[in-house]
Amino acid sequence: MLTNWTYKKRLSVIFRRTNFLREYRDFLGNLKETQPRYLQTNKETLYTEYVYSIPLGKVLTDSLEKAIVGAFDRVCKVKSAGGRLYVRIYKYKLPDHVAYEQLKEINVDTKYTVPIGLTLDDLILHNFDVTPHMTVAGATRQGKTVFLKQLITYLCENNPTEDIRLYLIDLKGGLEFGRYADLKQTVRVASNACETAKLLEEVQSEMNRNMSVFRKLGYTNIVDTPIKTRTFVIVDEAAQLSSEPFMQQETKEQLGYCQHALSEITRIGGALGYRLVFATQYPTSDTLPRQIKQNADAKLSFRLTTEVASRVALDEQGAEKLTVPGRAIYRTIDKVEIQVPYISDKESEERLAKFKEVDQRDGASYDKVSRTDDDDPLQTG
CATH class of the missing domain: 3.40.50.300 (P-loop containing nucleotide triphosphate hydrolases)
Known part of the structure; x- marks a missing residue:
């Protein structure tokens, strides 16, 4: 089972490989790229949700969503709203039968x-x-x-x-x-x-x-x-x-x-x-x-x-x-x-x-x- 630190680390790798990065200038004025800003973790009964600020000019693409969903051993949902990226990782799977x-x-x-x-x-x-x-x-x-x-x-x-x-x-x-x-x-x-x-x-x-x-x-x-x-x-x-x-x-x-x-x-x-x-x-x-x-x-x-x-x-x-x-x-x-x-x-x-x-x-x-x-x-x- 992956830990919270491992989930965030894996998300960082995905952000880098899909170029979901934000730009900034260092103290010398050089333009550089870094990870999107991490905002918070929401721990609920059914899931844990990681929230990031979406870099200016970036959007949630199908390729990014597929990369995130396929990276974990649990059911995962990704959505964007209000300039934020929400990655929700569930603790349970959808049941195969509902009476x-x-x-x-x-x-x-x-x-x-x-x-x-x-x-x-x-x-x-x-x-x-x-x-x-x-x-x-x-x-x-x-x-x-x-x-x-x-x-x-x-x-x-x-x-x-x-x-x-x-x-x-x-x-x-x-x-x-x-x-x-x-x-x-x-x-x-x-x-x-x-x-x-x-x-x-x-x-x-x-x-x-x-x-x-x-x-x-x-x-x-x-x-x-x-x-x-x-x-x-x-x-x-x-x-x-x-x-x-x-x-x-x-x-x-x-x-x-x-x-x-x-x-x-x-x-x-x-x-x-x-x-x-x-x-x-x-x-x-x-x-x-x-x-x-x-x-x-x-x-x-x-x-x-x-x-x-x-x-x-x-x-x-x-x-x-x-x-x-x-x-x-x-x-x-x-x-x-x-x-x-x-x-x-x-x-x-x-x-x-x-x-x-x-x-x-x-x-x-x-x-x-x-x-x-x-x-x-x-x-x-």
Whole structure:
């Protein structure tokens, strides 16, 4: 284990080799270079942080950051702010597993907010009233669908039943989301492209009606109104909504409509209380439409197979380097590496059993009798 002196000494070597030095004049007036000015050491429970003054004219570059991060036997984070360089060296590693039940120990008192994952410093929360739409990417068995189930479970458990409405699109044939079809919060589940088109037609009709009501009442954003209901449209395996050359024209038009309708949710639905979570296994320019990507300010990516896929999902590399299932990069303004909580199918079903309606009809997709808030955007619960 390295000592504090060793850490600082190693940082001095890195500063010299990367030319991260400050200039000064000696007593003879000669211009010389020396180490950046060391300011302080902050010792916290989880980490030790070394603070330096950034030399005039110097900036934190990718090469300097990589050199620092790669120089130590512990997890290290580097950032610059206010003319200072902060090198934070952690005492612990990010856990490879976080159980969903651990979330119950954390008090989240903001509605429509869900835990996204654990960082080295804290639990990251996502507030859907602040950032309405999210894209999710990830290769097979890396945690994407488990995250969506965790999201559904947490929303239902931690918000009044009448405040959450779910439109679930499961393009794995309904195998994953079919279990949620009889929840009181669920309006409809779609399991193929045809059902998805019908579901989105219903959503668009609702949005148009709600828009008319908002206009009459002078509302511009649901967060500034007494309306408590939020409608979540959650899509898994969205790549199945991309057309292929061999498809019939009718099918292509149907898929085109689905992508257009989902884009409209991100464009105008946020102000009306609609929240889109759009998940795909293979992020490309076809499977992750440009308008959805641009309007979804939150991006979550589990491991992807290539750097190109990572750049599509996150606008930068990194997701291809993740190695642990459930490990992801969450990006809004900044990006952070997290471990996403894990929930099994059994635990999810047990937790949500109290929200189930008794319905004898077969099939994964069906219309339910409208709740009072299905047709009334002013239902306040």
